[in-house]
Amino acid sequence: MSKELNPLSRLVERIPHDPMLDFLDKVGPVENLIDLGFGDPDFAVGQTTKEAFKQSIDADHSHYADGQGILPLRQAACHFYNDKYACGIQGPDDILVTVGAAESINLALMAIVNPRDGVMIVEPEYSQYSNSVLLAGGQKVPVDTATSDFKLTPELIQRTYDQAAAQGIKVIAIIVNYPNNPTGSSYNLDELTALANTFEKLNLWVLSDEIYAEQTFKGSHHSLYAIIPERTILITGLSKSHSMTGYRLGFVIAHGAVMTAMRKIQDTLVTCVATPIQEAAASALTLDPDAGIKTRSRYLMRVSKVAHALTDLGFHADIPTGAFYVWAKIPDKFGDDAFPFCVELAQKAGVQIFPGSIFSDTAKAYVRISCAGADKDLDTAINRLSAYLKKPA
């Protein structure tokens, strides 16, 4: 008989069970469920992009690509982000093509984190960040925005930094995400400049996840990379702008030694991103650069409709500044934990939305409604929700 096997990685064991799975388990199977939980755009990839993808396959471009990414794609990305957001990217050498923004976040953290370094994570958060910090050997330092209207402020950052320092944790980086998933918060140029000054003062690396930049509904999106390029690692990609979640095409953008380090990790981690996908992406950025603008107006209609319907039903809900989620507080009569409300809503009304507890312990009274799905599903879901809430208890 086999001996007892050697123990597994303690680091990986510390990655917590995904609270979203707990919720899905609790809901169980529901017939005809409308899912407004996940954030996967229902829009199709543009026709020119699909043609380029298929041409690459027909042309037998089935060989290894440059680990950093094919040059035409990096050139196209450089032009795209400089043109749209005045990022000031110096050239294609500062762009690395990744397996979606998820890999970008890991490359960045693996490049900068030493054991037990603190990394600030803005809560409520999408759990990817915490898990990636753990995997890189760092410590999560939560920055709770529940009492600041779900936005970062210089004071909040300074206070969190000081508290961590008092506990002996050296914070070396912060992960920011705007427009934000799940809250929809974003920042104007004055706010961003104030935040950038604080990041500079505290000498932080800044992982700026701007994957929802094209889904900015109020004002313009400004990139932290344009303000503090030397310490910003820009995380982005085509999942949201070009509705390409399942193609897994991201970028990590940075200058200098941190890019060299990420390049080494990329070679070791995945060798390169699939060649035909890179050629499809180069076409998407070149021939279909405004795909995100076309879907933005559709998303805005959706989030507006949902926010208004929820307000009419007694929720506290605003139209988000960006992204494609409505972040809403449940009516007071349902108490301060939306988890049982969401379970019941799924089981009894056939509408799945995510409880705030998935994203933060201090935002349990909130729910996230994804408006990425089809319009008709959204309409049916609103009708179901309305009928459910108006039903006598």
Add this chain to the structure above:
Amino acid sequence: MSKELNPLSRLVERIPHDPMLDFLDKVGPVENLIDLGFGDPDFAVGQTTKEAFKQSIDADHSHYADGQGILPLRQAACHFYNDKYACGIQGPDDILVTVGAAESINLALMAIVNPRDGVMIVEPEYSQYSNSVLLAGGQKVPVDTATSDFKLTPELIQRTYDQAAAQGIKVIAIIVNYPNNPTGSSYNLDELTALANTFEKLNLWVLSDEIYAEQTFKGSHHSLYAIIPERTILITGLSKSHSMTGYRLGFVIAHGAVMTAMRKIQDTLVTCVATPIQEAAASALTLDPDAGIKTRSRYLMRVSKVAHALTDLGFHADIPTGAFYVWAKIPDKFGDDAFPFCVELAQKAGVQIFPGSIFSDTAKAYVRISCAGADKDLDTAINRLSAYLKKPA
């Protein structure tokens, strides 16, 4: 002015510069160079696979896939590896779809390595393994096969284990790769069983990289997963069997808690593999399962031709047991380091092959000739090599 940035990861800084790049730098640009260095198959992906890939794109399968991999692909892989090598994989839950075998190796190491754990790496080696061990926070423990005909033996493993222990290093795992890149070595069932007994006795995790299984020229390929499934993490994929290097489609196969751990890492690291590529791969395994057998005979012709030609020219070269490289000792008159020989050969004869020093410090007199490229290039390269060697000095 900006402060000095926080230091980068010390772990990543320990990943050495790639010796292959040093070699390529030294060679510099050469016109009409025939590259027998890299191992990228020249064969096209099968037509049915390309059609399935394009159908997936046309059908707008551009959404997130299950992080473990789409079920039809895992079912197809389960059947394929059980059918070909009697692996005894219990079901699709024991298979995880990855971004090429490279990601598989990292998932496996991240799942089992704790800081400073020793991982045995068979030398000569493809540097991916060493770098992945470093990235996972482990220590490389080299097992030098140069004095045992480039094959592992129980005695060699035991001796290396004991030497590491004497230095205070606890070896918890070994990475084996057969058919081997670069040496072409493989093992018959008796040899493998003896190795498996040793791995069991020393209580090692076994990462068995069998990506070249379909390119076995002598006898049959036997999988360690069939012998010691509870401690074997099988690394494989379609890069070599289906000439799909640039599609980045790998598998990691394991049972029990280590699979659960790898699944968590996969979710954090890349979310999932691109959906259309998974659908293409499912088609490849189902409709074109013998792609590897078709190319095997072509590879065997190539390696035989090269081995014979080199022998005629004074090299020590055997036909490899598997994979698609010829591993040969340079003629004695060129000394015991093939590096300058390879540089000159590239620059003066226009033929690029890799010096053994890229793969091991103790196999410097060897060269690796990749037979993955087109037949006509191979013929031209042999002619050039022959003319170069026969030229009076």
